[in-house]
Amino acid sequence: MKIFNLIKILVSIFFLLVIPISCEKENQVIEKKTDNTAEVRRLTIIGDAYFDKSEFSNALQIYEKVITISDSVKNRVDYVDALISIALIQEFKGNYLESEAIATKVLPHLKYLKKPRFAWETYKIFVENYLATNDYDNALIYAKKAYNLKTSARRKTNALANIALVYMRQKHYKKAIKIYKKLTTYGYYGNKKKTNTFKDFELQDYAIMKDNIGICYANLGDSRALQYYQEALKIRLELNDVSNLSHSYSGISQFYLKSNLTLAKKYAEIAYKYSCKINAYSQKKNALKILINSSRRNELKKYSKIYIQFTDSINKIQLTQKEQSANIKYNFKKDKDENLELKNEKAExxxxxxxxxxxxxxxxxxxxxxxxxxxxxxxxxxxxxxxxxxxxxxxxxxxxxxxxxxxxxxxxxxxxxxxxxxxxxxxxxxxxxxxxxxxxxxxxxxxxxxxxEILTDENFKKVLKEMISGYTTSNLNIMINGLSTFSWVKIDRVKKITVFRVVQEIFDQTKMFNNSSLVSITFKEDEKNIIITYADNSTEIQNQNNLNKRFANIENRLKLVKGIFNVSLNQNQGFKVLIKFPL
The missing domain is CATH 3.90.20 (Hemagglutinin Ectodomain; Chain B)
Structure with missing residues (x-):
């Protein structure tokens, strides 16, 4: 029985050792890869076509399929090219962590690739990602690495342009302008301009440099910025360079932001339209910022809301990335601060x-x-x-x-x-x-x-004269002067009534208390005032205080029309009255 059990154990061990080995061999036979070189090449051409037309979503799907089916050794060129293209697309979308992680996968392959363009493209991606995250020291290191490569004159020139770009981001605008002007006036692009032998992709790079000169001048407060922005825009419109048109319109919009909000908003809307078309993160973000600064009331609220939702979604994508690399150092504080600031602005x-x-x-x-x-x-x-x-x-x-x-x-x-x-x-x-x-x-x-009732129409002068003349008696003569020297029509009704009652009351006092034989009343217009003077030849000696009391009612009437009343006593010659009120 013991022998039988020992045999069972040995058989079991045999099966445990032999069967997995046979299965492993069988699996090895099954897992043998097929040659997909032709399909990889075909898909790469399709992906490149989408990329050139800035249809990045379609291009991304194709390139990811290329990565899946290609052999990283046998199809190394197409494999690396797909990685670089995916890294560029992720950079356009603002997924800088993902972009750099994918670009890092290219580094082990560079030593096996004879053409330096792959290293140049990879270093360029690092430069742009570090610029996007404000890591200017690392950006400058990779820009110089790209410049030191033994590559074509065009790529060497563009590497130098990237060094200028780093200086521009570091706010060394004069240093950046010096390099850009040298590149566009002399050397590779200078010669191209003189001979007019630009190819489309070279014109694209030339327009970028012109646009960057405009940005530098704008930051220096120099109005020459607009000239360079417009030159770059003209080139990009002729090329239908959809991927860069948003840059041009944003620059022009930023230029008009302080002087003409209507134009600034107009160009910002066009910039935002093109950035949405290619779904480029940095361009869309920049266009939204300008739209917020150039909008008011409901539109300000609308674009602030879009900006917050946009940056929130990007931050979530960036924060959920799990791939790590030794050189990846990202800080999302700037976006968060800007987001918080906009939320505060929205709340305010x-x-x-x-x-x-x-x-x-x-x-x-x-x-x-x-x-x-x-x-x-x-x-x-x-x-x-x-x-x-x-x-x-x-x-x-x-x-x-x-x-x-x-x-x-x-x-x-x-x-x-x-x-x-x-x-x-x-x-x-x-x-x-x-x-x-x-x-x-x-x-x-x-x-x-x-x-x-006193008539105050055009017959007032006649009524006033009749009233005064009514006091004439066989013992009293009245002289009326100046009544017709000015128009009574333009004088206010209340003032006419006041004149009538005041004059009437003066003559009542004369009739009751004076023994005058001659009375003189004069009407005169002096600048913007009417002056009425009254005098008689009464021989009765009056008391000044009593005289003031007798005419107190007249003084009160004149206060209603802002008039002045003055009565004075002339010994042995009656009294004089001065009335003055504004027209």
Whole structure:
């Protein structure tokens, strides 16, 4: 039994050792790769065609398929070319971590590739990725590595242009301009320009250098920037260089940002359109920044929201990358800070909008209260005016009644007594009776005229003259001067009424208290004022204080029209009055 068990154990060990080996051999036979060289070549041509047309999404799918099916040794050229192209596409999308990780995979293959273009392209990707993450020291190292390669004059020139680009990002604008101008005026591109033998891809590089000169001048505050931006744009439009048109429009937009917001916004919108077309991260981000700076109100809110969503999505992609490389040092702080700043700006903008709404609500409340108050005041003033007018009518009636009683009471008593005690059949008594009646009529007419409505139309001058002339008697002569020397039509109605009542009251005082035989009243227009002077030849000696009291009512009337009143006493010559009020 023990022997039988020992045999079972030995057989089991045999099967455990032999069967896996046979399976492994079988798997090795199954896993033998087929030769996909022809398919790799075909897909590479298709991928390159998409890449040249800036259809990066389609190109990326093709290149990833090339990586999957190609042999990294047998198809090394196409394999490395696909890696470089994918790294460039990821760079365009702003996936700098992914771009550099893929470019790092190219490094072990460079020693097996005789053509230096692969090393040059790889170093160029590192330069651009380090520039994008503000690592200028490493960017300069790889730019110089590319320049030191034994490669074509064009690539050597472009490597030197990348060194200038690093200087530009380091804000050494004059150093950068010096290199770019040298490259575009002399050397490789200078000769191309003179002979006009540019190829399309060379013109693209030439336009980039022109555009960068414009950027340097713009940062130096030099207006020559616009000239270089426009030169680069013209070349890119002729080439239909979709991948770089956004750069040109962004530069021109940035140039107009301080002087013409409308133009800045117009070019920024075009830049954003082209950046979306090729889905290039840095170009889209730059265009959105300019759109935010050139927009107001709702559009500012719209583009801020797009920018935040865009940078958030890119940051998530970058933060979820797991591939690592010794030379990969990325810091997303700048984007986060910019994002946070924009979120703060958005919050501040929304807060300001809310404040504006609150101010609007407060304004509506204040306006409503003001309107209600105004309506109340108008109603109150209207009601008070009616009440005051009623009171004024009552006062006028009382005053007229008192005046009638004061002026006519004695005359009526006298005429009643006369008619009672005299024989009216006699001619002399009849004439005397009629004279008394005429006196009563005259006094009644004068009182009526004094309290009647004053015409202030074109007949005012005539009415005023008639009123003054009405005080003329057999013992009193009145001289009226200057009444027709200016137009009364242009004078305000209230001022006309004031003149009428003031003059009337002066003559009432003359009639009641003076023994004047001659009165002079003069009307004169002096600049923007009306001046009225009155003088009489009364021989009665007046007291100045009493005189002031007698004319106090006139002074109060004149205050309503901002007028000046002055009365002075002339010994043995009556008094003088000066009235002055603005037109």
């Amino acid at each position: 903008h929304e807060l300001e909008m809310q404040r504006q709404k609150n101010r609007s609500y407060i304004s509506y409340v204040v306006i409503s209260i003001s309107v209600i108050s105004l309506v109340f005041i108008v109603l109150y003033i209207t009601k008070k005016g009616k009440r005051d007018r009623a009171n004024e009518v009552f006062k006028n009636e009382m005053r007229i009644s008192e005046k009638l009683q004061f002026e006519l009471e004695k005359d009526i008593d006298m005429i009643l007594s006369f008619s009672k005690n005299s024989n009216l059949e006699k001619e002399e008594n009849k004439e005397q009776f009629l004279t008394h009646l005429n006196n009563i009529y005259s006094k009644t007419r004068n009182i009526s005229r004094e309290n009647s």
